Amino acid sequence: MSSHTTDIFSLNNKTILITGGTGSFGKAFVKEVLAHQNPHAIRIYSRDELKQFHLQEEISDSRLRFFIGDVRDKNRLKEASREADIIVHAAAMKQVPACEYNPFEAVKTNILGATNIIEAALENKVPRVMALSTDKAVNPVNLYGATKLCSDKLFIHANAYSGNRPTRFSLVRYGNVLGSRGSVIPLFRRQKQQGYVTITDKRMTRFWISLGQAVELVLKGLQTMKGGEIFIPKIPSMRITDLADAIAPGCEQREIGIRPGEKTHEVLINEEEGRRTIMTDNFYMVLPNHPGCKSTMADCIPMAENFIYSSDINSSWLSAKDLKNMLSNDQA
Numbered sequence: 228m229s230s231h232t233t234d235i236f237s238l239n240n241k242t243i244l245i246t247g248g249t250g251s252f253g254k255a256f257v258k259e260v261l262a263h264q265n266p267h268a269i270r271i272y273s274r275d276e277l278k279q280f281h282l283q284e285e286i287s288d289s290r291l292r293f294f295i296g297d298v299r300d301k302n303r304l305k306e307a308s309r310e311a312d313i314i315v316h317a318a319a320m321k322q323v324p325a326c327e328y329n330p331f332e333a334v335k336t337n338i339l340g341a342t343n344i345i346e347a348a349l350e351n352k353v354p355r356v357m358a359l360s361t362d363k364a365v366n367p368v369n370l371y372g373a374t375k376l377c378s379d380k381l382f383i384h385a386n387a388y389s390g391n392r393p394t395r396f397s398l399v400r401y402g403n404v405l406g407s408r409g410s411v412i413p414l415f416r417r418q419k420q421q422g423y424v425t426i427t428d429k430r431m432t433r434f435w436i437s438l439g440q441a442v443e444l445v446l447k448g449l450q451t452m453k454g455g456e457i458f459i460p461k462i463p464s465m466r467i468t469d470l471a472d473a474i475a476p477g478c479e480q481r482e483i484g485i486r487p488g489e490k491t492h493e494v495l496i497n498e499e500e501g502r503r504t505i506m507t508d509n510f511y512m513v514l515p516n517h518p519g520c521k522s523t524m525a526d527c528i529p530m531a532e533n534f535i536y537s538s539d540i541n542s543s544w545l546s547a548k549d550l551k552n553m554l555s556n557d558q559a
Contacts, residue, residue, distance in 0.1 A: 236450030237264065244270040244311045244353075246298055246344065247318030249278035251404065252359065254285075255438040256315065256445065261288055268292050272307050273318065298340030304347040311351065315445060316344050316358040316382075319375070323363075323488050326371040337374035338381070345385040345396065354393045357449055358382045360400040360457065362434060362493045365500075369488030379457070383515050386454040395454035399444050402434025402462065402493050402538070405553055411467075412474055419475030428485045431467040432492050432538040435545060436460060437553055444510060455515030459495050464541040465550060473547035492539040501534035511536065 238260055245253050248271035257269055272294045273279060279293045296303035298318045308314055319337050320326055326333035341358070348356045360379050363372035382396045389395065403410060418424045436444075440460060448458040471480050485491065496504055496511060503514045505527035512527065545553070 236446045238266045238313070238446075239264055240267050241312040242266070242268045242270070242310060243313045243315065244272055244294075244308050245315040245317060246272045246304075247316075249273045249275060249282050250317060251438060252317050252441055254282060256317075256442050257282075257286060257291070259439070259442045259446075261286065261290065266290055270294055270307055270311065272296050272298075272304075297336075298343055299335050301343040301346060304343050305350055308347045308351045308353055311353050312355070313449065314344065314348055314353050314356045316341070316356065319359070319378075321361075321371065323369050323371050323486075326374065327369060327488060330370050333370055333374050337371075338377050341378040341381045345381060345388075348394050348396070349385070349388060349392060352392050352394055354395065355449055355452065356382070356385075356394065356396045357445055357452070358396070358398050359445075360398045362400065362402045362495050363490075364400065365494045365497050368490060371488070383455045383457075386515070389454070395452060397448055397452040397454060398457045399441075399448050400457050400459050400495060401436045401441055401444065402495060403436070404441055405435060405437045405550075411470070415471060415474040419478050423479040423481050424471045424475045425481050425483045426467055426471060427483055427489060428491055429468050429480070429482055430491055431485075432464050432541075433467065433470070434462050434493050434495060434538050434541070435465050435550070435553070436462045447510065451512070457500075457513040459511040459513065459536065461510060461543070463543040463545045463549070464538040465545040469545070469547050470550065473550040476547075492537055494535065494537045496534065496536035498533060498535050501530055501536070502532075504530045504534060504536075506530060 243266055245256060247253050260266055268290050270292045274297045276295055294307045296307060320333045361375050364375035364379050367373045367376050379398055382398055385396045415424045444458060444460045500513045503516055505512050507527055
């Protein structure tokens with residue numbers, strides 16, 4: 228492991244604001260930080276009071292602060308981020324069909340919401356802002372991916388607006404998360420009771436990451452960031468048919484056809500980004516190409532010409548047994 232990733236970034240005595248804090252990632256992040264570090268406060272920012280109530284019941288800790296608010300509300304974000312040391316931006320409209328059917332709402336949350344985060348962070352001089360991206364922002368084929376691509380570029384370019392302020396912005400990007408609400412795994416578990424699972428295309432491959440790995444990537448990114456980088460984990464791929472075998476062994480696999488806006492394979496780094504990508508032992512880092520952003524290549528290895536990080540040509544693959552082990556470890 229490279230020297231700059233040897234230790235997890237310390238959040239001791241820090242005030243952290245996490246948007247979308249009641250989601251799958253938010254809860255995992257909060258539990259990890261409270262279990263192993265001693266932050267001054269973690270501010271949970273979300274618009275669902277019921278989810279906040281359930282989280283308060285699940286995690287009773289005096290360091291948690293609960294803010295009802297929407298990322299569309301700039302003034303509320305400015306209040307929530309006042310005197311914060313770190314913002315982790317995990318709030319988004321993520322469901323592809325919902326974004327396709329409600330495009331204006333997706334733009335308001337994913338793009339205008341990103342702008343509000345940026346402006347609040349700059350006004351309050353928050354030192355570090357880490358936003359969560361998605362593989363769907365790479366060569367997007369649906370509105371969700373397009374809004375996240377726009378959001379990503381806003382965060383990277385925001386470093387040019389920092390001026391003499393300490394605020395720096397970076398991103399983490401990863402694929403499907405085991406245990407998240409958007410995963411296909413809960414669907415397969417429900418369907419196996421009927422003796423079959425539905426697969427859109429049997430050629431399909433996907434990247435997979437556990438919630439624990441996603442949290443670790445954010446913490447490593449917070450430690451390493453100079454501003455403008457995209458941090459991408461080295462994670463395995465899996466064939467959708469092997470995934471179905473792992474979750475519903477012996478069940479019939481019915482192919483129903485690819486859905487609008489769905490890709491056969493996922494890409495985490497495209498060819499253009501590959502020219503600006505360097506590698507550590509545990510993750511890739513896409514360096515910014517905007518002149519107002521500065522990063523470093525120290526202790527890192529540049530990638531070869533024409534490098535692409537795609538789920539179908541990955542060097543690491545999950546078997547059904549591997550997936551079962553990941554699921555059991557993530558639930559432990």
